[in-house]
Amino acid sequence: MPKVIGKDTGATSHAAEFETRLGEAGELHQIAPENGDEGAVLTNQQGVPVADDQNTLRVGARGPALLEDFHFREKIFHFDHERIPERVVHARGYGVHGTFTLKESLAEFTRAKILTEVGETTPMFVRFSTVIGNKGSFDLARDVRGFAVKFYTKEGNWDIVGNNIPVFFIQDAIKFPDMVHAAKPAPDREFPQAQTAHDNFWDFITLTPESMHMIMWTMSDRAIPRSYRFMEGFGVHTFRLIDANGKGTYVKFHFKPRLGLQSVLWNEALKINGADPDFHRRDLWDAIDLGAPPIWDLGVQLFDDDFADQFEFDVLDATKIIPEEQIPVRIIGEFVLDGLVDNFFAETEQVAFCTQNVVPGVGFTNDPLLQGRNFSYLDTQLKRLGGPNFTHIPINAPRCPVHNFQQDGHMNMRNPKGRVNYEPNSWGGPRESPTTGYRHFEAAENGRKVQERPGTFSDHYSQARQFFISQTAIEQKHIGDALVFELSKCERIDIRERMVAHLRNIDERLALVVATGLGLPTLPAPAPAASPPLTTLPPSDALSIVKRAPGSFAGRKLGILVSDGAPAALVEALVEAVKSLPAVYEIITPKTAGAVLDDGTVAQAKQKIDGGPSVLYDAVVLALSPEGAAMLAKDKTAKDFVSDAFAHCKFIGYTSAAELLLTKAGIAPEDFDEGMIALEGPQDVPAFLAQCGQLRFWTREMAIDLDAAVFLENAGLD
Numbered sequence: 001m002p003k004v005i006g007k008d009t010g011a012t013s014h015a016a017e018f019e020t021r022l023g024e025a026g027e028l029h030q031i032a033p034e035n036g037d038e039g040a041v042l043t044n045q046q047g048v049p050v051a052d053d054q055n056t057l058r059v060g061a062r063g064p065a066l067l068e069d070f071h072f073r074e075k076i077f078h079f080d081h082e083r084i085p086e087r088v089v090h091a092r093g094y095g096v097h098g099t100f101t102l103k104e105s106l107a108e109f110t111r112a113k114i115l116t117e118v119g120e121t122t123p124m125f126v127r128f129s130t131v132i133g134n135k136g137s138f139d140l141a142r143d144v145r146g147f148a149v150k151f152y153t154k155e156g157n158w159d160i161v162g163n164n165i166p167v168f169f170i171q172d173a174i175k176f177p178d179m180v181h182a183a184k185p186a187p188d189r190e191f192p193q194a195q196t197a198h199d200n201f202w203d204f205i206t207l208t209p210e211s212m213h214m215i216m217w218t219m220s221d222r223a224i225p226r227s228y229r230f231m232e233g234f235g236v237h238t239f240r241l242i243d244a245n246g247k248g249t250y251v252k253f254h255f256k257p258r259l260g261l262q263s264v265l266w267n268e269a270l271k272i273n274g275a276d277p278d279f280h281r282r283d284l285w286d287a288i289d290l291g292a293p294p295i296w297d298l299g300v301q302l303f304d305d306d307f308a309d310q311f312e313f314d315v316l317d318a319t320k321i322i323p324e325e326q327i328p329v330r331i332i333g334e335f336v337l338d339g340l341v342d343n344f345f346a347e348t349e350q351v352a353f354c355t356q357n358v359v360p361g362v363g364f365t366n367d368p369l370l371q372g373r374n375f376s377y378l379d380t381q382l383k384r385l386g387g388p389n390f391t392h393i394p395i396n397a398p399r400c401p402v403h404n405f406q407q408d409g410h411m412n413m414r415n416p417k418g419r420v421n422y423e424p425n426s427w428g429g430p431r432e433s434p435t436t437g438y439r440h441f442e443a444a445e446n447g448r449k450v451q452e453r454p455g456t457f458s459d460h461y462s463q464a465r466q467f468f469i470s471q472t473a474i475e476q477k478h479i480g481d482a483l484v485f486e487l488s489k490c491e492r493i494d495i496r497e498r499m500v501a502h503l504r505n506i507d508e509r510l511a512l513v514v515a516t517g518l519g520l521p522t523l524p525a526p527a528p529a530a531s532p533p534l535t536t537l538p539p540s541d542a543l544s545i546v547k548r549a550p551g552s553f554a555g556r557k558l559g560i561l562v563s564d565g566a567p568a569a570l571v572e573a574l575v576e577a578v579k580s581l582p583a584v585y586e587i588i589t590p591k592t593a594g595a596v597l598d599d600g601t602v603a604q605a606k607q608k609i610d611g612g613p614s615v616l617y618d619a620v621v622l623a624l625s626p627e628g629a630a631m632l633a634k635d636k637t638a639k640d641f642v643s644d645a646f647a648h649c650k651f652i653g654y655t656s657a658a659e660l661l662l663t664k665a666g667i668a669p670e671d672f673d674e675g676m677i678a679l680e681g682p683q684d685v686p687a688f689l690a691q692c693g694q695l696r697f698w699t700r701e702m703a704i705d706l707d708a709a710v711f712l713e714n715a716g717l718d
């Protein structure tokens, strides 16, 4: 019996720690039938056993069907009604369970138990999503990612319906339908799907200068994340914490991934969408399934009216951030997402987030976007879930007592006893509680009834510029590349020019690079600015992904291309080293069965090379024998594997025999760079994996990408 490697793919070290989660979420599972049980009898919805589920009731074997066949009729009726309307935005998403643990009390600022009882754990559900694609679209669209969180607290459900980008396109909710219509497929042709590279989107954007800051973020690598696990989350709006005396403190919520931030390249995103449209959901499922659940720190930026008054921008304007250098993010707890759903529809599809779901001690501000959202989310749940009782669905039901006199309605699941259903009454509770009940912040409001944008909302460029200058050169280049790509898909030249005119208010070098990339004959005049753009805001390192690289390959995935006769000692050393990080690996071989290594060990393949392109991995190793390299050097797919890994700036480890494949893939020996590491044997593995911790060898992109020359010549980007 030969030795076998490649059966497990790594990342098991956390498994035991998180195995027993779910806790109260278990409720969900008790009411669900456990399909797959041996011996269970098939019944209809009334519980009547079914004798024949293969043939409809007919008059004679070849005769007409009978209406009397109630099992058939019920089965088809139910099937015909299986779908509910997909979300009008954020239709494609993926939800998982988790637990929040408070580490530091905010008792000084709020009475919310979830934020004051240190050590308490709170069950939660998180749904990640893209925004504009429909439910069946691909995961790697250039788009904002939703990061919606529901905490099942002891004082009721609290939802933070956030995104992975801390600002938004618009300042007032009244523009949301226009913005979404412009981004979604055009109404006549119903394309393009899940992308913003088209006239309608850029037409709206260039006529809406308040979107410029957000555009810098969506054109950056933040909009093509490598995984949900490597994304930050933001509550976006300024919310309010309220203490027992009714005193308010402004707060912005942040979620920071322990594994650090990471994104893919645009060319890679395009290829991932073809190779694995479910890339993000599979990644999350696999990580939790393998026992390496992702963890986020929950942080807050707290500030008072004095800060708000002296801050350069209006804290009610959702197109602005408060830089972390100005108000540091205070970490107060952590959440681990370690619970897979039992049923996608019951949980992920039916979960109903509402911004207005807050608990005592948490409140709102007058941010006009937030106020509009508080109105909108109830409406959308009614449409999608079909009635006012969507809070009875297990995933939406609070995990604390619920008592009120609301009654009846579609799909009511509650069965209150007794004769009293009004209040006040002489029969008994529930009664309101002035001490524990929710109290709104008593804001002093006074003003004329107007439809007017405050003057403090009028600076649309300064923070866009701040974001841009906070990026490393490679990230700046990617923003330029993305703008050129998207605008090149606009057929109307005036739209392209209008965008460049805005860019001139953000960064002249960026405007020049994009104008050059688009082939504009002249630079358009800068767009008129309602407020003169500030050039004094300092760069903020917290805004860059690359500046905050984790420096570790933990949580990432190594692709090991293995041929027959490859050195077993090397492959084994790689596998063990990856597992200990913990990270994961996949063995890719020319044939489905796997490969027989030089000592007879069988390397079991997770992927045949056609199904495992290098875009699916964070770094790759070419563990080839001379014969294997000679065979693969003739294969287009193998050459693509190598040339893509090189073009996507991945670290590449290779045996000396693999040099032949590299050369045939177009990477001549003189092109070999420091991101390519010769692996003579197991002794070279630690250094290789240490380098993979840099995640990408960015220097290469500047050397091999044609557009880099345009950047370096025109922009001198720093």
Ligand code: HDE
Pocket: 087, 088, 089, 090, 093, 127, 128, 129, 145, 146, 147, 148, 161, 162, 163, 168, 172, 173, 174, 176, 234, 235, 236, 237, 318, 351, 352, 353, 369, 370, 372, 373, 376, 377, 380, 381
């Ligand atoms: Fe949403 N948004 N939104 N949104 N949003 C919805 O609610 C809406 C906004 C966000 O995983 C809908 O249940 C309006 C900002 C997420 O189920 C809908 C406005 C931010 C999700 C809706 C906004 C978000 C939604 C569609 C302008 C980031 C997915 C289905 C004022 C802070 C939640 C649904 C999930 C979903 C309305 C703007 C985030 C139609 C009117 C800003 C993450 O109600």
